[in-house]
Amino acid sequence: MSSRTYIAAAALLTCVGLARIAATYSTFRATYDEPWHVAIGMERLQWGTDTYDAQHLPLARVAVALGPYLAGVRSEVHRNVAAEGSNVLFEDGNAIFESGGHHWRNLILARVGTLPFFVLACVLTFLWARRWFTPAAGLWAVLLLISTPPILGHAGVATVDMACAATTFAALYQFLRWLDEPGWKRAALLGAAVALALLTKLSSVAFLSACFAVGLLICIRRTRWRAALQDAAIAAGVAMLVLWAGYGFTLVPLETAWGPHPRIDATLDNHPALAPIWKTAAAVPLPLTELIIGILDVSRHNAQGHDSYLLGEYRNNGWWYFFPIVLALKTPIGLLLLCVMGGRLQPAAGLQPGSARRLTAVFALAILAVCMTSRIDLGVRHILPIYPLLAALAGYAVSESIRSRGLRSIALVPVALVLWVVLDSIRAHPDYLAYFNEFAPHPEKILAESDLDWGQDLDRLSRRLKERNVHAITISYFGSALMQTSGLPTYEFLDPFKPSRGYIAISLHHLYLTHAKDGSYDWLKKYTPIERIGKSIDLFFIE
Numbered sequence: 001m002s003s004r005t006y007i008a009a010a011a012l013l014t015c016v017g018l019a020r021i022a023a024t025y026s027t028f029r030a031t032y033d034e035p036w037h038v039a040i041g042m043e044r045l046q047w048g049t050d051t052y053d054a055q056h057l058p059l060a061r062v063a064v065a066l067g068p069y070l071a072g073v074r075s076e077v078h079r080n081v082a083a084e085g086s087n088v089l090f091e092d093g094n095a096i097f098e099s100g101g102h103h104w105r106n107l108i109l110a111r112v113g114t115l116p117f118f119v120l121a122c123v124l125t126f127l128w129a130r131r132w133f134t135p136a137a138g139l140w141a142v143l144l145l146i147s148t149p150p151i152l153g154h155a156g157v158a159t160v161d162m163a164c165a166a167t168t169f170a171a172l173y174q175f176l177r178w179l180d181e182p183g184w185k186r187a188a189l190l191g192a193a194v195a196l197a198l199l200t201k202l203s204s205v206a207f208l209s210a211c212f213a214v215g216l217l218i219c220i221r222r223t224r225w226r227a228a229l230q231d232a233a234i235a236a237g238v239a240m241l242v243l244w245a246g247y248g249f250t251l252v253p254l255e256t257a258w259g260p261h262p263r264i265d266a267t268l269d270n271h272p273a274l275a276p277i278w279k280t281a282a283a284v285p286l287p288l289t290e291l292i293i294g295i296l297d298v299s300r301h302n303a304q305g306h307d308s309y310l311l312g313e314y315r316n317n318g319w320w321y322f323f324p325i326v327l328a329l330k331t332p333i334g335l336l337l338l339c340v341m342g343g344r345l346q347p348a349a350g351l352q353p354g355s356a357r358r359l360t361a362v363f364a365l366a367i368l369a370v371c372m373t374s375r376i377d378l379g380v381r382h383i384l385p386i387y388p389l390l391a392a393l394a395g396y397a398v399s400e401s402i403r404s405r406g407l408r409s410i411a412l413v414p415v416a417l418v419l420w421v422v423l424d425s426i427r428a429h430p431d432y433l434a435y436f437n438e439f440a441p442h443p444e445k446i447l448a449e450s451d452l453d454w455g456q457d458l459d460r461l462s463r464r465l466k467e468r469n470v471h472a473i474t475i476s477y478f479g480s481a482l483m484q485t486s487g488l489p490t491y492e493f494l495d496p497f498k499p500s501r502g503y504i505a506i507s508l509h510h511l512y513l514t515h516a517k518d519g520s521y522d523w524l525k526k527y528t529p530i531e532r533i534g535k536s537i538d539l540f541f542i543e
Contacts, residue, residue: 006135007126010142014122017146018115021156024430025108028456029481031433034064034158035093036480038110039075041065042096047078048248050290052089054297057290059199059246060163063116065096067109073099090480098485110158117166118155122146124166124173125388125395132176132356133396134403141388141395144338144418147425150330150380151387153432164201165384171197171208172363172389176356178231179219187231191238198239199246202294207385210366218362219355247290301376307513308377309448314516318377323368329440330380330451331390334420338394339364341401341414357393364389379451434535448512455479457534461505462487464533474500476521477537478507496520504540511538 001009040052041061046069050058073096079088097106125145130138145151155162171193178186197204220228305316310325328336343361367386376382398414428435434452436443443452458481465473465488476494477483483491494500496510497520506521514520529538 006139009139010126013142024156027430029458031157031454031456032480035090037061037159038065039089039093042075045069052081054293056201057199060160064110064113064158067112068106094482114162117163121166121388124169125391129392129395134399136399137396140398141391144394145391147422148387149425149428149432149435154381160201161381161384167197167200168204168207168385169388184234187234188238191235192242195239195242202298206370207367210370211363214362214366305375309513318375320372322377323371323383326380329436332421332424333437334417335394338397338417339390342393342397360389360393379449431535444508444512448509453507453509453536457536458486460534461537470503473503476506476510478509499523501542508536
């Protein structure tokens with residue numbers, strides 16, 4: 001096919017992916033984190049400040065708040081999170097969704113803000129595979145990416161994870177372009193791409209640092225180190241400029257402006273050695289302060305850990321093998337097999353012999369390794385940047401097998417694996433968030449957080465109870481969506497340690513993770529649910 005034909009086909013596949021994502025919007029109530037992110041994005045758009053949360057910079061959050069903002073939705077009050085507590089952000093986010101009585105309109109407008117990042121990921125996946133492998137590899141890679149349930153699921157919610165995947169991949173793409181054609185122009189583009197990744201989510205700092213380090217070790221000869229350092233300085237300067245532009249070129253006098261900042265006192269309390277530095281500095285660009293605060297806050301969160309569940313066990317400090325298991329169970333098996341095949345093939349073109357294949361695979365391994373060191377084990381969404389890399393490797397496996405073997409039986413194997421991936425994603429629709437491959441017939445016994453239960457099925461529960469003509473329910477719901485506006489019948493909350501009767505609905509997060517944590521709902525374990533609502537809520541009837 002001609003180059004234009006490949007581009008047109010890739011664009012068509014991307015549109016198919018967009019349609020599949022949009023088809024999920026009306027199925028799911030807001031997931032746990034969506035009100036939080038939208039409230040934070042609205043603060044930046046409405047008040048021009050970033051005081052609510054330090055762990056991510058504002059780009060993705062502004063993107064998901066932009067739709068409701070343009071529709072005229074506003075927050076009622078500028079919160080003091082340090083005094084009121086962070087839970088008020090869930091209240092504000094839900095108030096944004098409920099504004100004007102247009103819940104679904106506002107929620108969908110917020111979710112649409114994630115779609116540009118999905119498109120960016122598709123475009124870059126095509127360009128990556130086309131440039132360093134073959135044009136056909138780019139097309140196959142896009143088909144596989146739009147058939148990967150974790151990508152479709154997180155591209156369909158108003159959070160930051162799809163944005164992180166796309167912008168991190170964009171920075172890696174520009175890094176490879178720079179390795180291929182070093183010079184100040186490529187260095188400047190690399191700096192801009194890195195800045196966009198940092199403006200999206202701070203985990204990109206660790207991802208990109210690891211990938212850049214191994215990329216330089218593999219590809220840069222000693223004679224090029226001086227030129228590489230000069231280009232690195234250009235990239236760093238452009239990155240800071242773009243970051244600063246993202247904050248309106250604001251210059252912050254530390255001693256005066258940091259005093260009333262809601263996050264500064266907590267930051268200095270946790271890191272008292274920093275106080276003298278801030279006192280002596282005159283002024284710095286705002287993004288530098290935000291980066292420092294954010295990195296420190298993420299480090300504190302990582303040190304404290306987070307509630308997590310794996311293979312029936314609860315921990316708050318994680319497992320080193322958590323993400324390999326997540327990747328093995330949340331990724332279509334056909335895609336995993338194609339990645340192995342793609343990693344064994346030599347690329348048709350590249351930086352140096354074998355470098356394109358090696359770096360595509362090594363970057364994926366580096367991202368996985370970074371996640372394995374984390375104590376915040378919350379699911380596949382934290383490792384989402386790996387999927388465009390896997391799609392590129394897998395796409396090359398398919399295209400090279402067909403090119404070298406034609407339509408002989410051995411070449412039909414990768415085509416059959418692609419078909420398996422596509423059919424698997426069709427089977428999963430619309431439950432891309434809760435997708436597990438055939439290795440996990442009972443996923444609730446393995447994972448029970450956002451990989452399975454993110455509070456997404458509240459509306460499904462409401463509709464099913466109406467179909468059953470249920471007038472009263474006892475419920476234990478894991479989520480931040482407003483239960484009082486979701487159309488539920490009369491309800492009361494389920495006591496974790498006191499048996500109840502009648503219809504009982506419980507989120508799998510509580511039935512498995514919370515039970516593993518402190519024995520909650522142990523009395524309910526001896527009963528068999530009459531139905532599973534969606535993928536994340538069990539419904540019981542106890543006489």
